[in-house]
Amino acid sequence: MDKARDVMAIDLFGLIADEVRAKYPEVYQHVLTTVKPERDGNNRATYRHNWWVFGEPRKELRPALANLSRYIATVETAKHRVFQFLDASILPDNMLVAIALTDGYSLGVLSSRFHTQWALRAGGWLGVGNDPRYSKSRCFDPFPFPAATDAQKSAIGAIAEELDAHRKRVLAERDHLTLTGLYNVLERLRAGTRPADLTPKEHRIFDDGLVLILKELHDRLDVAVASAYGWPGDLAEEEILARLVALNRERAQEEARGLVRWLRPDYQIPRFGSAKEKAAQIEADFVMPAVTAKSLKPRFPPTDIGQTGLVIQTLVEADMPLDAAAIAARFKQGQKVRPAVTSVLTSLHRIGLVSSPDKGRTFHYRRAA
Incomplete structure (x- = not known):
């Protein structure tokens, strides 16, 4: 792209x-x-x-894209996970993942580090460069969007629109620029490289692509999306994943009760909603769970977020695959919490954040390549 x-x-x-x-x-x-x-x-x-x-x-995609002026797309296998708007006149090929959403808010959430880190762990890797692969069923479908207010959606959408326009503008003005090149330099800056220490080729991209503006827009976007989740903006990667997995589990429980938060209710409810939803045409409300402080004692916490975070932390620190019994034994309640540990492991494995070398008996944390 x-x-x-x-x-x-x-x-x-x-x-x-x-x-x-x-x-x-x-x-x-x-x-x-x-x-x-x-x-x-x-x-x-x-x-x-x-x-x-x-x-x-794609018979499912065509109706979803019908009557839209644009849609969100990302390259299926790419070094950097970048989402952008494409005009509806552009026919996506098999190398693109097309998402039938037109609003800046959705583009902003998908472009934030909350989704890109989720996608990096949930997706696979492919190709000579072992580049991350974006799978709709593993990366997009289970991802829990924040329960944003209208004001938060507007703020996120405005930043995302500016981000999309900025990238398109610099690419159109400079033939030598590419998205990959822009994000290569951006990652160097994020890693702490000073502009003065960039190579001549990188510095040309830095200047012509206005990469500091690109970085500023992404930083602002991450803060705005964190606020929409009700979370601190400086969460570590493992904490982000733990919270997202816990939120995914809560959303799954809500959907089992018939409460679904639709991204395009006008399109989705008539096709996929329940009879009650089709009559009411409303979205289900979502209440963010309270985040409790970590106990100083080695007790297994009662909340989904706390449980998921500690299971991930245990697997990250382990030097070998662990089963549910071994993880449960590390907490004060012992085997009493084994069913809860098993539930967390099942969710993590289903989403793709952990791997099992023995068909579901033991698990280890799936680190990015």
């Missing part, structure tokens, strides 16, 4: 061959001449039978 490829696609989704021939005869002849011969020999039946259709359309 660094630069537009200026490639046009003939998109005939939703039309049968007879309609294409009647409405767009020149297009029909071109596709008949250049596409059908290859499709006739394709091993996939859908490609042979629907030879005039571009690729194999």
Whole structure:
């Protein structure tokens, strides 16, 4: 997504061959001449039978993108997890993950360190560079958005819109700039490198890409999203993950009771909501759980956030995989808390934050590559 490829696609989704021939005869002849011969020999039946259709359309995605002016996209496998708006006229290919949301608030939350750190741990790695891979089912679907107020959504959205516009502007003005290059320099600055210590190539990117502004926008975004969660802005990575996993578990419990926080209620409720929701067309309220201070005693805490945090901490500090019994034994309540430990481990494993070398018996913390 660094630069537009200026490639046009003939998109005939939703039309049968007879309609294409009647409405767009020149297009029909071109596709008949250049596409059908290859499709006739394709091993996939859908490609042979629907030879005039571009690729194999995602039937779930097309309706979701219909009537939208733009959508959020990220490259499936990339060194840096960057989200941006793409115009609806751009047809996403198989290398993009398209998210049918148009608001700046959603872009802001996804671009914050809360989601990017979650995605780094929940997703996999792929390619020669072992780059992080973004999987919708593992990274996006289980991610719990904050229960933001309208004012918080507006603040996050404004920063995200400025961030998106800033990147697009500098990329359009300088041919040598790429998103990867911008974020390579940004990561150097985040690691403590002073601008004066950048290489000449990096300094050119720093100057032409206005990377300090990029950094400032991301810093402001992280503070705003932390505020929306009701959390401190300086949480360590493990604490962020622990809180997100605990919040994910609470959301799952709410959904089991029929309470769902929809991101696009007008679109989602008529298609996926309950009969009650379809009638009411309302979103379920979410109440943030209170965060209790860590006990000075080695007791297993009663809250989901506390339990998740201590299980993660135990696995991080361990030099070998542990099972639920071994973790429970480290707390004052002993095996009485083993079911709770097992529940936390199950959630962490389902989301992808821990791995199991023996099919679910023992677990170790899944560190970023």
